Amino acid sequence: MLFFVQICSIVHINMSKRAAQVVKRLGNKVRKIRKERGLTAKEVAKRASLSPRFYAQLEAGKANIAIGRLALVADALTVPLVNLVAEDPQPAAIALLGLRGGGKSTLGPLIAAKLDLEFIELDAQIEEIAGLSLTEVFNLHGEEYYRRLEARCLHELLDSREPRVIALSGGVVHNNDAFERIQRDCFTMWLKANPEDHMQRVMDQGDHRPMADHGNAMTQLRSLLSDREPLYRQAQLTINTSELAVDSALSFSLNGLKDAGWRGRGENAAS
Template sequence: MTKLATDIVRWEDIGATDYLAELGTRVRSARAQRGMTRKALARDSGVSERYLAKLETGQGNVSVLVLRQIARAMDMTAADLIAQEAELSPKRQTLQQLSAQLAEADVVSFIDLMRAKLSVKSECAKGRRISLIGLRGAGKSTLGPRLASQLGFGFVELNAEIEKEFGASLAEIFSLAGQPSFRRYEQRCLAKIVETQDNVVIATGGSIVADDQTFSLLLERTHVVWLQAAPEEHMARVVAQGDMRPMAGSREAMADLKQILQAREPLYERAEAYCNTSGQSVEESLRDLKTRIGEMGMASAK
């Protein structure tokens, strides 16, 4: 299960109306992070689109059982949607208190010390694996194979591995088994890749950041690069590919895409490096991407 990446509001500090509005915002944000239309969530949860619309706009006084249905359809728990900020452990509270006592001149040294300590372990775990994240249309499937070829690395399309493992297309997986099953296969396939392959470029699905455990695994075991693009370019590239998943049939596809990007941006920003492909040719984007990879200390395997 995954927790919602959004600003935490303490429920006891707000009234009933604001409570419902905040809950609606969390449901809408969770849905957007997963790239799910309201229609898809209604289908997977068994809750009507009309009811979901009321809930997401703060007008629905949802029952616990219905909230559980909605959460399960997004591979979450009802508690994830209403969770308050977790309390720090006693040791972390002590660390927080001690760091607050540091003189300003010592703060930078302390941060550098912690980063150096974490970096050694992190770099060993990541090996020479590069993963590309971002919305559909950012260029992961286009730039990934080219980058791998120039570095002398292997290339893996994570969604293709999921389809092989499940024995069906992505559309069929979501239709037959739903989002939770897809997430389990996604995590299983990623774990297999990072355990068995090095010198590899991995193109991930746009919504991989929506699952805490899978995204944490990606961050811990690979060098993550966020491929960025303007919403209009994302949409133009997706249309050019003839792929409107998961917004097929939506009359507000651009608005949906912008909402998805807005919901995922705080997660995408956890990447080790960014590469903006807007307004660039494939060759220009590839050069820029190679520069970012070089700055991360990743040399060619040749």
């Protein structure tokens, strides 16, 4: 009898956990569609005849909403109800965005190991295809050639549908072909850091080129970050590596992936 009670308790806990994941995923989807529609939470709540407080709980993944009320939300968002309740296909990869020195090469392999996935630095793939170092690619052929190779390598990786963790170049957000594919087929994470940390981490890797023009280096870095930040902010998850230690950043990343419904492989799946 005790064994039966224990089994029932385990089943109840697993079902509750699954329900919580579904509600969280629903909230993420509602929020994403609302933002795509250019609507405020207050506007959607009013259209759906919901209180602003309850609607906020829905987007936060904390509302146990009845199907009838969810249908009103779907109408307010002008999408079929099935679009809110159906599970989306898992993205082809986890894409790490951000400037060099943000922590992609540190955090990326750790995330990949936890999820039993391959970690790839896209720049390494580009060097392999070009048969040249990145410096040689830029010096001999220019940035336009590099961006074509970048898009080609990315498409090949994502076309395989093999789940991976991919560290991308800082400027990939300005490669329209590549960035559109990333947004469509990847779970995106921005590894954010303050300019001083970006600079110091690059130097700690043994690259002192940023200091060659020391007088303008930090100004240029701040300008570059300011230019790209609006695009980085489109990522589905932001991890501030200046504020979080590596272990904390890893936990935050895995929790964000779990909330988004990401499934890894084997025992280390984010579930």
